[in-house]
């Protein structure tokens with residue numbers, strides 16, 4: 273088996289390359305490439321490991337013909353076009369906790385640096401001055417810290433700030449009252465936060481809702497003398513308004529680790545403003561955090577490329593390395609069932625239900641659902657897979673229902689897929705043998721046992737003597753060898769189905785010929 277090939281395209285702790293190699297991947301380390309260089313080489317790789325410098329844009333992803341996974345050694349994935357990656361079936365994963373403590377500590381460091389104006393005092397002292405009377409600071413003890421965003425990093429900042437004897441208030445629409453009590457913070461709305469806080473730190477992702485969350489209007493409503501720290505993402509604070517309000521003295525100090533455009537222009541309006549401090553996106557830059565995220569991203573990506581385990585993916589459900597082997601045969605079965613209904617259904621597929629029974633119902637359902645949808649939509653696109661299938665289904669307005677029934681029926685384990693089209697509802701079901709081999713056991717309510725493999729022919733007809741001979745003769749005359757032959761019927765003389773596997777594809781002319789056999793209702797070639 274050829275080894276998966278991974279590219280590390282940003283500066284990353286060497287532990288990442290070591291782990292990739294130890295886990296059976298070939299790895300190239302090429303930090304600092306231009307976009308054109310990345311586009312020129314990305315087609316060779318199965319995995320791409322990045323930090324924030326590499327921009328994984330649509331044109332990079334379009335050139336990445338083999339790429340299966342993008343791994344972010346860090347938290348923010350705003351440098352990755354996730355919808356485009358999803359539409360191409362590429363998993364995007366991050367390491368959501370590895371640098372949280374480090375970034376929270378940077379926020380605290382900036383609070384302290386602002387409170388005591390340490391950078392300016394340092395600059396002037398080292399320049400030979402002794403400006404003892406110019407740097408009157410403030411204590412943080414007893415002051416109110418307003419957190420905008422109380423997720424992983426915000427919560428750690430809260431605990432450290434409480435240790436510094438600050439009072440902590442937080443604005444986060446997703447913070448429950450119980451969690452606020454647990455964190456020891458007071459949950460407030462944004463208006464109250466800006467009116468009450470002596471220090472404000474931001475810890476949200478940059479989204480349509482959070483962009484410019486500290487707008488000029490909000491900054492003007494802040495308590496006079498507020499100090500603001502942004503270690504989250506540029507674009508959360510209006511940089512020009514910040515400059516104006518620092519100049520007017522309404523804001524006493526501001527510290528930015530992140531900018532709207534990075535790196536910022538040399539003549540950025542905030543540069544040189546008194547009481548303004550900045551660092552070049554250093555929030556995650558400690559030895560400890562970089563080792564954490566490098567180890568974690570390499571382990572997650574190698575696990576995915578080698579074993580199929582999925583951890584911390586942003587565009588597909590998690591699947592542990594222990595679950596992966598158990599789920600693998602189910603995913604093969606689910607994909608075949610999805611493919612079967614997809615090939616047989618006419619027109620659009622507005623409603624799909626995926627039902628699991630017995631052992632199948634006790635498993636993680638998301639990968640099974642993803643595999644059914646992937647099989648189902650293969651008729652629209654060959655590049656569909658478990659990652660992009662749910663996304664494409666949503667895009668097409670499909671309604672997907674999951675039903676679990678842990679009680680065994682006649683089979684120890686069963687997956688049933690039902691589609692509802694304008695012509696009614698059609699369902700197929702399959703099971704697994706004890707060796708994990710998938711087997712179709714039911715079609716449209718009729719019991720039939722078959723492997724879904726290679727080229728096949730589905731024929732529906734009215735049960736009558738001589739029918740099998742007629743079909744066999746037509747295929748024989750055309751020199752088409754029948755591999756397997758499976759029959760099912762609702763009742764004697766009633767609706768019947770025939771599933772054949774054939775050693776070569778059946779031409780349209782031959783299908784027409786079979787359609788003309790007496791009592792044949794439908795003939796459909798299938799491919800698995």
Ligand SMILES: NC(=O)c1ccc[n+]([C@@H]2O[C@H](COP(=O)([O-])OP(=O)(O)OC[C@H]3O[C@@H](n4cnc5c(N)ncnc54)[C@H](O)[C@@H]3O)[C@@H](O)[C@H]2O)c1
Pocket residue numbers: 347348349368371372375420421422423424425426443444445446447475476477478481482503504505529530553554555556557
């Ligand atoms: N400067 C750095 O080097 C650095 C390092 C690590 C993380 N970060 C950034 O820090 C930010 C926070 O990271 P995290 O790990 O705490 O993320 P997280 O997902 O754990 O927490 C984000 C919090 O923001 C809240 N939130 C979302 N929308 C909101 C809104 N409109 N108003 C208020 N709150 C809202 C969420 O409910 C969540 O609790 C991210 O943007 C991340 O990229 C920066």
Ligand SMILES: O=C(O)[C@H](O)COP(=O)(O)O
Pocket residue numbers: 323324325345346347348349371553554555556557
């Ligand atoms: O979101 C993150 O993890 C931080 O912004 C860190 O970015 P970096 O890995 O480029 O330092």
